[in-house]
Amino acid sequence: MGMKIKWITAEGRFRLAARRQLTPPGWDQGWTLGITEADMDPVQAWCREHDCGRRMSFDTFQFRNRREITLFLLRWGGS
DSSP states (O other): OEEEEEEEEOSSTTEEEEEEEEEOTTOSSOEEEOOOHHHHHHHHHHHHHHTOOEEOSSSEEEOSSHHHHHHHHHHHTTO
């Protein structure tokens, strides 16, 4: 089964929240499952390294503008 993180708009301006999606082979739609700290650690490290967003809570990241969101999604949108 394939797993990926799906980023959704969170409450507040310029915020994204992570959701994990599990997709069994041959299925178009997957099930939303919980994410782990291990899933978020590399995302948080990348944000620090590139000064692009900051972690606000377990699964939510805050950005300064839409440009940062775009940069973030280019890196993490397909994970």
